[in-house]
Amino acid sequence: MKKLFFMVFLIFSISAFAADTIKIGAIFDFTGGTADVGKPYAEGVKDCVRWFNEKGGINGKKIELFDVDYSYKVPNALAAYKDFKMKGVVAIHGWGTADTEALTKFVAQDKIPYLSASYSEHLADGKKTPYNFFVGASYSDQTEAALQFIKDNKGKTVAFIYNDTGFGRSPFFPDGENAAKKLGIQLVDKQVVDLKALDATAQMLNLKKSGAEYAIVQETYMATSTILKDAKKNGLTTKFIGLNWTFDRPLIKLAGDAANGFYGVSPFAFWSDTDVEGIKFLRELNKKYHPDVHEREINYIQGFSSMYVLLSAIKNVKGPITGESIKHSLESMRDFSTMGLTPPVTFTPDIHKGVRAARIYQIQNGQIKPVSKVITLQ
């Protein structure tokens, strides 16, 4: 028993040893339930760190990234967190909803800024969750943008399609419902489609009965593809708008023809948006770092821009780099440009969602095309 502890101690203390660097922890999902989107995201984050380090780091200090695959399991995330803490990280880049929420109190207590890819509205309140940040429009905001788009196109009725998890319900209840009311769009139907659903005939037929003109979808690629295919099969005329996790090339691969005409809300630029400065830059960067990769998922861009914001904030810290100082630096960001990868990023002490704008895209003949201006929310 004692021997065992000694061994544990030994191994842990060796790995804790490092030079004078800026330590950042990262919790990724490579193997768990969200690995399909988690992996490109992680690559984006890592590339960003690599790029910063090649530019000479931050104020001469290299960034040391401790990354952990937590397989979408909360206890793993917790273990990783404690490990990070021991290693003395100053900020953490996290991933999903469940783990982010599980760590919320800890990061607040330990004063470690925590960026994540969970865009739930309740993680955006600087008072309640003072150390949680995300770079992106919250799901609620995305929904509002979608509703705005519907209104602009003279739509009158809408339905919500979601999965029965925190992630799925977060955009609609209550924010999405309220926003619809505010904009005078009638909410006519709610349908639940499981993330792993293979068939959504029943839901689509119910949706058909409701006669909704538009339906906002909060799912991941697989379920979205099921929805679109079954909608097509059953001859629905409803127009579908998906939030950011539903919408990119993998969907086109999965759903084929059925993906045509599908709208997506995105606070991020797509790989195909070659007129965006950041995309041009990323294409160059990938040529250099990954010569055999020619295309990137939106998740890569997400990961990159999120880390870009964090590192830039660290760069702007005056004085010693601590969790607290990074938090202040983040909270003083105003209209920070991410080279166009996202609309300008603003954090305030109260609002910890970096982006309050999004654009509507549409899949047309297998291509992703922007169909609206950037919709900025108040």
Next chain:
Amino acid sequence: MSALLEVKNIYLSFGGIMAVAGVSFKVNKGEIFSIIGPNGAGKTSVLNVVTGIYKPKRGKILFEDTDITNLPVKKRAKLGLVRTFQNLELFKGMTVLDNLMLSRHIFMNYGLISSIFYFGKALKEEVKNREFVEDVIDFLDLSAVRKKYVFELSYGIQKRVELARALCLQPKLLMLDEPMAGMNTEETEDMARYIIDINEEMGITIILIEHDMNVVMDLSHRVVALDFGEKICEGKPEEVANDERVLSAYLGEEKWV
């Protein structure tokens, strides 16, 4: 002598095959009563009906003049109806001691709470029953294997442990299903001795199912013979041994060549 157990005209069938067809007999207090018959004659089935593992299709079982035909198995042990099994049915993952202590289960009167803290009543009851168990261990000469796990023991010893387990339940009627099966002469002699002692010293009534005719003839006060689920003969050992129908059941009806 009054009847301790009365089996009245019981019928039992499995998937259309009659295992027991109208068997009746009485077991008197204090006797060793044997059931004999060729394989498949329905001996064990009768025992299973008496212990309640099978419900008879028809007929009644009376124990000390109360009808127990529909009494659940677990309640019969409390009345004092206890059995051993043909193919050892011990708790293999427990020590001999624990096997026997388990039999004292129904005599231990304490609840979860005192069990959690293992003091007061629980401790007192455990010790009290342990004393009883030790008496049985002593009686059957099991002290050397007390702390051994059952699966480590030889077949003969396991048989004895099973007997000990039954005794720990303080039975009024002890039913032994082939206690000698698979034993060598020495072990058989020991077992026979134990059975006699149990009967004579402890005054426990015994129903014995056994294939070894020597044992049956020597030990029993009365014998009933079954064949094809029917009773073919009942009486003193000598009477049964010389009964025509019994002879034919064992040796075949006639000599065909």
Next chain:
Amino acid sequence: MLSIKNIEVVYNDVILVLKGLSLEVQEGNIVCLLGSNGAGKTTTLKAISGLLRPDNGDITDGEILFMGTRIDRKDAAEIVKMGIFQVMEGRRVFKDLTVEENLIAGGYTRTKGEISEGIEKVYTYFPRLKERRKQLAGYMSGGEQQMLAIGRSLMAKPKLILMDEPSLGLSPLLVKEIFKIIKQLNEIEKTSILLVEQNANMALSFSHRGYIMENGRIVLDGDRDYLLANDDVKEFYLGVSSGKKSFRDVKHYRRRKRWLS
């Protein structure tokens, strides 16, 4: 054709069941093996047919020869192919297979042509099976099941059939019928048979030779007439006392110690 020499069988590495058992079956003979419950008769059959291992049993000593070849280390499947077939105790027909499917399974080691040939032959022995060829075996009576079990053994065209208590649970009339068929098989098909029985007299009267075993050993053997005439045989089963020491007279000792190991 079959000779067992001094075999020892152990179950679960502990329990010694056969303790140096030897017996022999001559070509064309019916040999019966008698003995009380737990004497090790079934174990003997399983040792021959290679069915011990699935029961955690093992032959630890001695050897079994069949037509001059050692078979005590062979697989059950190989042994069947060599021509030994065991009809297991309690019939063990495949209850959710039809009669004909049972027969097909019995002929597993034969070719397709031989199987259909075999089925026809079985039907000539047991016309009753032909009537019920499409019926599920589980729904047949005990006697019919026993017929099927024997018929199934014919399918493999064995040289030696090991039969474990064919009379078990059958009415006297049926027992008689079954034994007659066994006799026929032996005479017409020239199949040797090793028969395990409790029904001693009946079994003996059909056999050429008999062995009586107790506690894993052979205690008596001889040809039919010898055994039938032997008083011990009768006594062995009914124990009509003839000067033997009664179990009631066995003395016993008891220690009175109270040590907790």
Next chain:
Amino acid sequence: MEFLTQIIIAGIVIGSIYSLVALGFTLIYKSTGIVNFAQGELLLVGAYVCLHLTVSYQIPFIFSFLITLIFMFFFGFLIERVFLRRMIGEPIISIIMLTIGLSSLLKSIVQIIWGTDTRTFPKIFSHEPVKIGFLNISMVYIFALISIAIFLGIFSYFFKTTKTGVAMRAVASDQQAALSMGIDVRRIFALSWAIAAIVSTVGGVLLGNINGINTSLSQFGLKVFPVVILGGLDSIIGAIVGGIIIGVLENIVGGYIDPLVGGGAKEVFPFVAMIIILLIKPYGLFGTVKVEKV
């Protein structure tokens, strides 16, 4: 009425894929007594192999499908040989855990080889639905139904008339007796794994064509339990009927109850149904009732 018919048809189709996977489960359980928690992973491996052959080697789908079946046949065989053979006669919990361990092993091997992103089959079936009356049915679904029918045909022929098929049923019915007639029980065990791997693969490839594959597809393995409990663990016909019933019921619940409770009932319903079935009919619709003997 049209609504009901639509969801029933959709239920039948999804249910028939449940049936296929359940069939594999039942085959293994029936002949070897092993409860396979890795059924979903067999499906996964099969789907990925087929995809790999089709995409990377540009083999026409029908051939790559056949090659996959052959490959999976040996793969199932191998799994039995390497892992399960030693477990014969072990307590049920060990077997359950072994197959669980196997499932995480297989899944990670798939991840090591093919990664985690969702992959899709090239367009093999037209995405245009077929119209039959007022019903719209996808081509994949029709193909699923047909292939299930074909498999049923092959199976009933195999199990009814071939020697090996009969032997497999014999082993399922009474292992010792089967052994006594010279049936090589161990070969039969391996064979049943091989066949189970094949049927799961068919399920996996069909699913892959419906909606692409990633590792979460293996969750399908758990769906099998309500199906086999309903049909009876050891009944082939039960697996088929059970699959279709569960598929249909699931969709009816999805269509009528989900809107009332706000969703999710469709997913949990099979398990609720399962408990009810277990309590009323513990051995399912067609399962063999076990009699305890002392």
Next chain:
Amino acid sequence: MNYVNCGNFKTSYAKDAAIYKTVFSKISIYSFLILMLLVPFYANSYILYILNMIFISSIAAVGLNILTGFTGLISLGHGAFIGVGAFATGYLALNYGMNFYFVIPLAALITAIIGIIFGLPSLRLKDLYLSIATLAAQFILEFIFIRAESFTGGVNGMPVAYPTIFGIEINNDFRFYFFAYSFAIVMITIGKNILRTKIGRAFISVRDNYIAAEAMGVDIFKYKLLSFGISSFYAGVAGSLWAYYVQFITPEHFTITVSIQYLSMIIIGGLGSVLGSIFGTIFMVILPEMLRHLVDLLSGVAPFLKQIFPAIREAFYGIVIILFLLFEPEGLARRWNLIKAYWKLWPFSY
């Protein structure tokens, strides 16, 4: 601890039934327990976190072992029962502001009741059928966690406040260590006690031979339910501690994966052994962390390791389970006993 030093006689049955058979083992156990109290003064929060996880998980593992290892009822729903304990804790603490010394027993009791309800099918079901029924329990409970929003906060989960004792907030790993440690000791001692009395024997009898058990007058149904109850009680305590430790719970914490994880703990540790449950827990909690650090160390030498490591880790997990089942089916507890037996007679081990 079945090995008894020679030359050691007991004069009463009570002493013979004691947990520690010799003075030596008693002293060494107590001194180990006291030594453990010193650990937090030297360890950092990461190590403390791992130890805390071991304490919490070992409580749940002992509970599962009581049900599965001792009573022979395989449960695939333990994770969900832990969830019941956690949500009950959250609900009671949040809505009634109760302190933990009311909340934890109450939450555990609620879990026990739920456990008994889901144990009811054991009246009719055995073996495999029962374990499939517990699988259903897992999914049904997960559904309820999500749907019963007013109790569980639904998918958004619920925050849980720190427990306080004598005005001290147990708000860090250091303090929580003592909190969890004392619970672990109490629960494990209780488990040991239950298992050495008539209840424990009845459990084993149900597992080993329920027909004989019934013939011995054991009410097997009652004991199956009791086993479900006690096992869930343990799960409840563990869930409650988890809730207090993590301070935020969502349904996603209590999935089937958790149930399987616990099953593998007791398999690896040893079914039917309290000590085994603890060993299994230690093994399963430390294994992934060790692997991770190992790969971190090695990735300097072979960077590709880092790339495929996540998948390898899962494979490793599967392989460990399989190897244990194939080569050490009785788990670490047996190995421990063998080692102990060896050392007891050392250096004269003949």
